[in-house]
Amino acid sequence: MASAATDLIFRPTEGQDALSLAEGAYRRLRDAIVRGELAAGTKISERGLALTLGISAQPVREALRRLEADGMVLTQPRSGTIVAEFGPDRLAEMGRIRAALEGSAAALAAERADDAALALMDAQLAVMREATAAADTVRLAAANERFHALVHAAAGNAFLLRSLTSLRAYDHFNRVRALESTPKELPKALAEHEGLLKAFRKRDPELAEERMRAHVLRSLRAGGVLKNGKK
Amino acid sequence: MASAATDLIFRPTEGQDALSLAEGAYRRLRDAIVRGELAAGTKISERGLALTLGISAQPVREALRRLEADGMVLTQPRSGTIVAEFGPDRLAEMGRIRAALEGSAAALAAERADDAALALMDAQLAVMREATAAADTVRLAAANERFHALVHAAAGNAFLLRSLTSLRAYDHFNRVRALESTPKELPKALAEHEGLLKAFRKRDPELAEERMRAHVLRSLRAGGVLKNGKK
DNA sequence: GATTGCCAACTGCTATAGCAGTTGTCCATG
DNA sequence: CATGGACAACTGCTATAGCAGTTGGCAATC
Numbered sequence: 001m002a003s004a005a006t007d008l009i010f011r012p013t014e015g016q017d018a019l020s021l022a023e024g025a026y027r028r029l030r031d032a033i034v035r036g037e038l039a040a041g042t043k044i045s046e047r048g049l050a051l052t053l054g055i056s057a058q059p060v061r062e063a064l065r066r067l068e069a070d071g072m073v074l075t076q077p078r079s080g081t082i083v084a085e086f087g088p089d090r091l092a093e094m095g096r097i098r099a100a101l102e103g104s105a106a107a108l109a110a111e112r113a114d115d116a117a118l119a120l121m122d123a124q125l126a127v128m129r130e131a132t133a134a135a136d137t138v139r140l141a142a143a144n145e146r147f148h149a150l151v152h153a154a155a156g157n158a159f160l161l162r163s164l165t166s167l168r169a170y171d172h173f174n175r176v177r178a179l180e181s182t183p184k185e186l187p188k189a190l191a192e193h194e195g196l197l198k199a200f201r202k203r204d205p206e207l208a209e210e211r212m213r214a215h216v217l218r219s220l221r222a223g224g225v226l227k228n229g230k231k
Numbered sequence: 232m233a234s235a236a237t238d239l240i241f242r243p244t245e246g247q248d249a250l251s252l253a254e255g256a257y258r259r260l261r262d263a264i265v266r267g268e269l270a271a272g273t274k275i276s277e278r279g280l281a282l283t284l285g286i287s288a289q290p291v292r293e294a295l296r297r298l299e300a301d302g303m304v305l306t307q308p309r310s311g312t313i314v315a316e317f318g319p320d321r322l323a324e325m326g327r328i329r330a331a332l333e334g335s336a337a338a339l340a341a342e343r344a345d346d347a348a349l350a351l352m353d354a355q356l357a358v359m360r361e362a363t364a365a366a367d368t369v370r371l372a373a374a375n376e377r378f379h380a381l382v383h384a385a386a387g388n389a390f391l392l393r394s395l396t397s398l399r400a401y402d403h404f405n406r407v408r409a410l411e412s413t414p415k416e417l418p419k420a421l422a423e424h425e426g427l428l429k430a431f432r433k434r435d436p437e438l439a440e441e442r443m444r445a446h447v448l449r450s451l452r453a454g455g456v457l458k459n460g461k462k
Numbered sequence: 463g464a465t466t467g468c469c470a471a472c473t474g475c476t477a478t479a480g481c482a483g484t485t486g487t488c489c490a491t492g
Numbered sequence: 493c494a495t496g497g498a499c500a501a502c503t504g505c506t507a508t509a510g511c512a513g514t515t516g517g518c519a520a521t522c
Contacts, residue, residue: 020504020506021506045474045476046474056507058505059505059506066296066300068389070390071393074389075474076473076474077473078473078475079473096335096339097332100331100332100334103331108327158302159300159328159330162300163394165355167390172406251474252475252476253475277503277504278503287476287477287478288477288504289475292504295504307484308503310484310503311484346490
């Protein structure tokens with residue numbers, strides 16, 4: 001086995017180069033759907049799409065099956081595949097589900113995150129502090145995403161990681177908007193993240209889960225995805 | 232469009248006959264894994280498995296990708312696929328995740344379940360009452376499963392339905408055991424289900440979510456999947 | 463004109479073949 | 493004996509071809 005140093009040196013390019021065709025088609029289609037480039041109800045043909053993407057029909061089919069699992073397309077066997085419609089209510093659904101799963105991830109992270117993982121989260125928190133002070137929403141959003149990704153990784157559950165990655169796509173187009181809409185919310189979000197890290201350090205799964213859940217729900221309300229009336 | 236009557240007459244066989252080969256392979260493999268017939272670490276080859284099942288490699292591959300999403304197998308690109316190991320701790324994880332998602336489903340069901348769906352749940356509840364009185368654990372488990380399936384359907388969310396179906400496989404082998412272990416728990420579970428239906432009828436998503444979550448967690452503790460110490 | 467049957471052009475699904483990495487073994491070499 | 497390298501036998505991944513249902517329109521019939 002190679003050493004850690006050589007691992008770092010020969011690490012493959014982390015861009016979208018080394019992706020399998022199926023994975024690439026999945027991401028491309030997913031992004032196109034959440035951006036609204038593919039309207040709801042649009043018929044998708046495995047062959048046609050394969051021709052468009054310049055690849056075979058097999059990877060396209062695999063991508064469509066994943067999108068179906070994500071709830072983004074609907075496939076009628078032997079008949080056809082159409083992109084599902086997700087209006088505001090559907091987005092609210094997915095948001096609430098995400099809040100529940102993020103909570104589960106936080107609970108597991110509280111049990112398992114080692115010092116290295118906690119240090120990485122702390123580093124992202126430092127970035128978020130700076131970005132919050134400078135009102136740099138773009139940088140803040142990036143750090144926020146990395147922070148949550150660290151939590152997902154610390155949870156160490158494949159199913160959870162996969163599910164949360166899928167769910168994250170849903171609020172892709174209103175993520176920045178959520179942070180920009182009410183600048184007063186920025187310090188609040190920062191405080192919530194700090195509270196989360198404290199819960200992790202206390203090894204308190206219940207507390208971490210509840211805090212994460214509340215954090216995501218409040219973030220969704222701030223972005224207008226959820227009604228303010230909901231608890 | 233055909234009438235409802237002809238729909239009933241010409242409804243295809245609801246057995247496992249009309250399943251696609253990929254779906255069949257998925258279920259077969261999944262069951263084999265949860266039953267322990269395929270030990271953790273066992274290497275799985277797409278070609279080899281296809282030969283064993285008497286089908287092509289493509290459906291097998293599709294099944295393996297789903298199992299990977301479920302966290303049941305681990306695939307190293309261009310190298311190989313092995314069945315993941317899930318000891319008691321992993322089962323506890325999946326159980327807690329399931330509790331969170333069942334809660335989300337219950338919340339959505341409270342908002343959307345129409346009278347017909349509620350009546351169907353009530354019917355299953357009646358069966359559960361009888362089975363509980365007669366201590367018929369097998370019949371009770373079946374009714375219990377149908378009740379939860381009705382909730383999932385009432386939630387009306389494809390992602391949720393798919394995820395919960397996948398998660399349900401994890402506690403397949405200790406489901407009956409959970410109900411048999413402590414007969415005193417049976418009336419408690421029945422009361423919880425009744426409380427759930429009441430929450431649905433009150434259109435109270437928060438209450439339904441919390442009750443469902445508590446119900447699943449308690450059920451897991453009764454089955455020994457979760458430690459008793461956890462709240 | 464409304465209706466029924468049929469046929470062609472789809473659709474998703476499966477089988478087969480071959481590509482491109484990975485891995486382990488075996489032999490030549492130090 | 494230890495070590496390195498090449499080769500063969502894998503692996504997952506992709507491409508192509510063909511099967512089997514579904515669908516929509518067109519023509520023949522009532």
